[in-house]
Amino acid sequence: MDCPRCHTPLAPANINTDRFERCPSCGAHVRADLFPAAFSAGKKTETAEKVIDGSGSGCFYHPDKKAVVHCGSCGRFLCALCDVELSAGEHICFSCLETGKKKKKRVDLEHHRTLYDGIALRLATIPLLIFWFTLITAPVALYMSIRYYRAPGSIIPRTRVRFIAAGILSACQIAGWIAGIYMIAT
Amino acid sequence: MARKPKLYTRLPGVTYKNFGKHTLWKGPDHLLLMYSNGMSEDYKRFYYKDILGIVTRKTASGTVVLLVILSLFLLTAGFSWHLSRLVDYLPGAVFLGITAAVFFIYLIALLIKGPSCECRIITAVQDETLRAVSLMKHARKLMTALKPLIVSAQGSMSADAVPQALETLDGLKHSREKGRTILKQSELAGKVTNPRIANMFNTALHGSLLFFAVTVAASLSQRTLLLVSLAYIFLFTAGLSSAGVLTTQGPHRSAPALKKLAWTGMAFVLAAFIQSYGEMLVLFMVKSFKGQITMDQFDMFRQYYSLKPLDYSVVTVMESVKIGAAALLGIPGVLLTVIHGRSHHESH
Numbered sequence: 353m354d355c356p357r358c359h360t361p362l363a364p365a366n367i368n369t370d371r372f373e374r375c376p377s378c379g380a381h382v383r384a385d386l387f388p389a390a391f392s393a394g395k396k397t398e399t400a401e402k403v404i405d406g407s408g409s410g411c412f413y414h415p416d417k418k419a420v421v422h423c424g425s426c427g428r429f430l431c432a433l434c435d436v437e438l439s440a441g442e443h444i445c446f447s448c449l450e451t452g453k454k455k456k457k458r459v460d461l462e463h464h465r466t467l468y469d470g471i472a473l474r475l476a477t478i479p480l481l482i483f484w485f486t487l488i489t490a491p492v493a494l495y496m497s498i499r500y501y502r503a504p505g506s507i508i509p510r511t512r513v514r515f516i517a518a519g520i521l522s523a524c525q526i527a528g529w530i531a532g533i534y535m536i537a538t
Numbered sequence: 539m540a541r542k543p544k545l546y547t548r549l550p551g552v553t554y555k556n557f558g559k560h561t562l563w564k565g566p567d568h569l570l571l572m573y574s575n576g577m578s579e580d581y582k583r584f585y586y587k588d589i590l591g592i593v594t595r596k597t598a599s600g601t602v603v604l605l606v607i608l609s610l611f612l613l614t615a616g617f618s619w620h621l622s623r624l625v626d627y628l629p630g631a632v633f634l635g636i637t638a639a640v641f642f643i644y645l646i647a648l649l650i651k652g653p654s655c656e657c658r659i660i661t662a663v664q665d666e667t668l669r670a671v672s673l674m675k676h677a678r679k680l681m682t683a684l685k686p687l688i689v690s691a692q693g694s695m696s697a698d699a700v701p702q703a704l705e706t707l708d709g710l711k712h713s714r715e716k717g718r719t720i721l722k723q724s725e726l727a728g729k730v731t732n733p734r735i736a737n738m739f740n741t742a743l744h745g746s747l748l749f750f751a752v753t754v755a756a757s758l759s760q761r762t763l764l765l766v767s768l769a770y771i772f773l774f775t776a777g778l779s780s781a782g783v784l785t786t787q788g789p790h791r792s793a794p795a796l797k798k799l800a801w802t803g804m805a806f807v808l809a810a811f812i813q814s815y816g817e818m819l820v821l822f823m824v825k826s827f828k829g830q831i832t833m834d835q836f837d838m839f840r841q842y843y844s845l846k847p848l849d850y851s852v853v854t855v856m857e858s859v860k861i862g863a864a865a866l867l868g869i870p871g872v873l874l875t876v877i878h879g880r881s882h883h884e885s886h
Contacts, residue, residue, distance in 0.1 A: 384593050
């Protein structure tokens with residue numbers, strides 16, 4: 353564990369003290385918390401055992417290796433090499449991991465989400481500064497508020513109030529345009 | 539209909555950067571680092587069982603910002619008070635007074651926020667800066683909230699057990715080797731980007747800024763072509779030197795502070811040039827309104843340097859701000875360059 357400023361390894365006496373200590377090299381105030389996982393990180397990883405005399409099941413991907421667990425998603429037998437342990441002791445194979453990531457079936461594998469409510473609200477508000485743009489943006493904002501109302505939003509707690517606000521605002525803008533055009537025409 | 543159970547709860551700390559905000563969330567078995575720009579979100583997960591360590595370092599950026607805002611507040615408040623005594627400049631005094639009030643409120647907010655910090659989270663495959671945590675008080679709260687969760691996932695480790703464990707386990711050897719590689723990389727970077735050249739550029743940058751401050755201060759009372767030209771030569775040198783610092787500076791000790799100063803110096807040089815050019819344009823417009831149109835750039839410059847700054851309050855304020863800012867950047871810059879140069883010399 354190094355000092356973030358000078359990259360000098362921190363003294364063991366300055367680790368896990370629950371307070372800020374001075375780095376002996378550069379004098380920076382550093383608090384370092386080390387956890388037991390740090391000690392198992394450098395150890396050798398588990399290797400898959402070979403199937404001897406046909407006893408035990410073989411791995412789906414490596415038939416000569418002994419299966420140690422089955423995939424929680426597709427049920428295939430997996431050796432220690434193919435096993436991917438997810439949170440809460442769940443084991444899956446690489447194929448299911450990739451599928452889950454691509455099809456966004458698993459929330460805990462997602463690393464990006466589009467916030468349609470935020471886009472709709474911006475489309476309904478920012479163009480108001482140069483109101484001519486609302487002729488195009490208001491219908492788009494209204495469409496987005498309706499089309500993506502049930503689409504998955506943020507993974508953190510978030511209400512749908514932005515969709516509602518964007519819908520109301522864009523509907524008002526469209527109504528304003530219709531009224532304006534009608535008044536000019538008559 | 540039953541409500542969805544809350545998966546995440548908010549942890550202290552938020553930083554607005556890169557047109558979005560960085561926040562931290564506590565999940566059932568992981569820490570979620572989130573960047574949101576309002577239209578999309580990016581996530582990074584750190585499972586409690588995988589976290590090897592968390593390193594927090596107190597930084598000086600909070601204090602530097604505090605000092606800059608304090609100086610700006612004193613400058614604007616002082617000028618506002620000075621102008622308020624002159625009957626003709628009352629609108630200017632009110633404007634500067636409002637500006638001083640804004641700086642004062644920001645100053646109070648900075649004082650309440652407290653010192654700044656930098657927080658890093660380390661796993662076997664990641665070494666990530668937690669951008670959401672930029673204040674010491676947030677770092678403390680985060681550790682209070684996070685530590686029990688990590689301990690429940692991994693078990694606890696006392697401070698006494700650390701030295702013995704560090705000596706015996708392979709993980710330490712691995713990290714030491716990694717540390718050596720980092721040191722080698724920094725040495726290599728130091729060779730490629732010769733620290734002496736970087737130091738030379740730093741000296742030129744901060745020296746030029748100080749000379750600029752002195753020449754501008756001198757030109758306040760005696761504005762001549764020589765002094766104004768010298769001031770802009772120093773400003774130009776400072777701009778070139780800041781570019782030199784940023785391209786040659788290696789990842790050696792105390793470089794981050796000098797790098798920040800170089801960026802600020804560059805921004806200052808740009809702002810000073812834009813302001814001077816703006817001043818010249820205003821002068822050109824005023825002259826053209828009066829029918830004394832000047833199409834010759836040199837003639838425009840001649841008219842510019844022949845202005846008596848003390849006769850125009852706006853010019854006086856602008857020149858004083860430039861002197862103050864150049865001195866504020868130049869003095870700590872020279873000190874840091876000397877300290878950095880000495881420490882580098884000692885390490886060799």
